[in-house]
Amino acid sequence: xxxxxxxxFILVTMASISFIFILILSVINISMxxxxxxxxxxxxxxxxxxxxxxxxxxxxxxxxxxxxxxxxQAEPPTSPALPAxxxxxxxxxxxxxxxxxxxxxxxxxxxxxxxxxxxxIAALADKVMSKQxxxxxxxxxxxxxxIRNVPGGIQIFFLDYSMEKExxxxxxxxxxxxxxxxxxxxxxxxxxxSRWIVRPVQSAFDSQKQFIADASHELKTPxxxxxxxxxxxxxxxxxxxxxxxxxxxxxxxxxxIKSLLDLARLDSHAQFPGLAFSSFDMGKTVxxxxxSFKSLAYEQEKTFHIDIAGNIPFHGNEESIRQLVTxxxxxxxxFSNSNGIISLCLAQQDEDKILTVENSGKGxxxxxxxxxxxxxxxxxxxRSRESGGYGLGLSIxxxxxxxxxxKIDIQSDGSSYAxxxxxxxxxxxxxQTRHRIHRPRV
Numbered sequence: 265x266x267x268x269x270x271x272x273f274i275l276v277t278m279a280s281i282s283f284i285f286i287l288i289l290s291v292i293n294i295s296m297x298x299x300x301x302x303x304x305x306x307x308x309x310x311x312x313x314x315x316x317x318x319x320x321x322x323x324x325x326x327x328x329x330x331x332x333x334x335x336x337q338a339e340p341p342t343s344p345a346l347p348a349x350x351x352x353x354x355x356x357x358x359x360x361x362x363x364x365x366x367x368x369x370x371x372x373x374x375x376x377x378x379x380x381x382x383x384x385i386a387a388l389a390d391k392v393m394s395k396q397x398x399x400x401x402x403x404x405x406x407x408x409x410x411i412r413n414v415p416g417g418i419q420i421f422f423l424d425y426s427m428e429k430e431x432x433x434x435x436x437x438x439x440x441x442x443x444x445x446x447x448x449x450x451x452x453x454x455x456x457x458s459r460w461i462v463r464p465v466q467s468a469f470d471s472q473k474q475f476i477a478d479a480s481h482e483l484k485t486p487x488x489x490x491x492x493x494x495x496x497x498x499x500x501x502x503x504x505x506x507x508x509x510x511x512x513x514x515x516x517x518x519x520x521i522k523s524l525l526d527l528a529r530l531d532s533h534a535q536f537p538g539l540a541f542s543s544f545d546m547g548k549t550v551x552x553x554x555x556s557f558k559s560l561a562y563e564q565e566k567t568f569h570i571d572i573a574g575n576i577p578f579h580g581n582e583e584s585i586r587q588l589v590t591x592x593x594x595x596x597x598x599f600s601n602s603n604g605i606i607s608l609c610l611a612q613q614d615e616d617k618i619l620t621v622e623n624s625g626k627g628x629x630x631x632x633x634x635x636x637x638x639x640x641x642x643x644x645x646x647r648s649r650e651s652g653g654y655g656l657g658l659s660i661x662x663x664x665x666x667x668x669x670x671k672i673d674i675q676s677d678g679s680s681y682a683x684x685x686x687x688x689x690x691x692x693x694x695x696q697t698r699h700r701i702h703r704p705r706v
Contacts, residue, residue: 266466270458277454278447285443293436300428304408305401308423311358312410315373315421357424361389364417389420484521490514523656526587546578546585546617550610553589560597561606569607576612578688580668589619591661592684596623599682615690622683627676636674637662 359374369389372382380388392402392409401410406426412419491514498507551572561568578585589608596606600623609620628636635641640655661684665672670688 266462269465270462273458273461274451274454277458278451281447281450285447289436289439289443292439293432296432296435300432301403301408301425304423304425304428305410308358308401308408308410308421311423312360312412312419312421315360316412316414316419357427358422359385360419360421361385362414362417362419363389363393367393370417385422388422392420483517484525487514487517487521491518520656523660526656526660541580542582543577543579544582545574546576547572547574547610549578549582549585550589550608550619553586554593554608556590557593557597557606564597565603566597566600567603567605569605571608572610573612576610576617578617580688584664584667588661588664588686589621591657591664592619592621592686595657595684596621596682599623599625601625617688619686619688620683622681624681627678627680627682628674629678630676633674633676637672 357378359372359378359380361372362370364370369386372385374380374382374385388404388407391404392411401408403409403425406424406429408423408425410421412421491511494507494510494514498504498511501507551570554570554572558568593606593608600606604624605622606624607620607622609618609622611618611620637658638655639659641659662672665686665688668688670686672684672686675683675685
């Protein structure tokens with residue numbers, strides 16, 4: 265339980281940190297993308313303003329292929345103030361296309377050293393013209409574009425946006441790697457802190473287990489003396505309802521103490537493995553445990569089906585497996601209906617051993633199935649009180665299954681049957697495989 269609590273703490277903490285990291289990374293990425301795009305558009309506006317103001321200052325000015333830098337910077341003394349001069353690289357990655365009012369391509373302006381040729385530029389401009397209206401901007405592929413009205417038509421200005429985009433992506437990848445490295449170190453720190461956080465809980469849990477074990481041992485001796493004295497008195501003075509009540513309640517108390525001792529023993533094994541494991545025939549052990557219930561089925565007028573495959577080798581504690589079968593069958597007989605049906609099945613599928621105990625009757629409601637293996641939990645309090653149960657049997661059964669690295673599950677429709685399925689898999693395998701489970705013989 266403590267280990268599960270620790271894993272949950274690590275999972276919740278790392279999930280929260282990962283969510284915050286992804287959120288921050290997303291905000292950074294969006295901010296960098298928008299910032300780099302704004303810088304690209306700012307440069308594109310400067311290119312457009314430079315060319316349009318140069319043409320306005322000199323009507324005869326129409327460079328054949330995007331003017332050199334010095335010509336762009338040289339303006340007549342009477343021209344208005346122009347935007348800041350462009351460098352050679354900015355001119356190299358910018359170009360424009362001029363269209364007439366009738367949509368006919370009039371001219372293309374680009375740097376002679378540009379990687380784009382006239383055909384590629386014209387095709388790119390045609391794509392923009394086919395989907396956009398005048399006086400707008402956008403991006404297509406790795407280029408930003410700006411459409412402006414000019415005398416006699418429109419002019420589309422383009423800017424190679426790949427440099428800003430690459431810088432943004434490079435910064436994003438750097439942040440991503442730094443974030444992953446940071447999360448890894450945080451993960452190591454969380455593992456260390458989880459041990460420190462659950463230490464008080466572990467100490468309290470160990471103290472509780474030790475108290476249960478010590479109290480059970482201390483109660484066992486006086487209870488044995490009380491029972492023995494009551495039986496001697498009953499033999500001396502004959503039948504007496506008061507003595508019968510003492511003997512009956514002493515028997516119930518004895519069962520409770522034995523259950524508590526079993527829990528303490530299983531808890532002690534979970535922390536300090538000490539039970540002897542050996543190889544034995546599981547089918548023979550299960551069958552021997554089930555035989556004692558045949559007489560009980562006869563007395564209660566119930567039907568008891570046994571279907572056990574022979575020669576099933578198993579490595580574990582034989583006495584614990586026998587106790588597991590006894591607990592599940594005892595629960596099935598207690599909570600089956602009058603003239604009900606109880607079924608016990610043991611089968612082997614590949615390397616998996618599957619033990620199924622079923623009974624007809626009221627069943628277990630779905631909302632209670634998740635609590636059924638908790639200590640001192642009783643699904644039907646009134647019936648449990650009548651049957652003398654304390655809500656420890658299924659908890660002990662679950663501990664035995666866990667001790668053997670198996671899995672126990674409850675299946676019930678809450679109205680007609682209850683089925684307990686125990687699967688012991690080959691060590692080192694997972695519980696992903698679904699098995700065919702026998703239905704109750706009702």
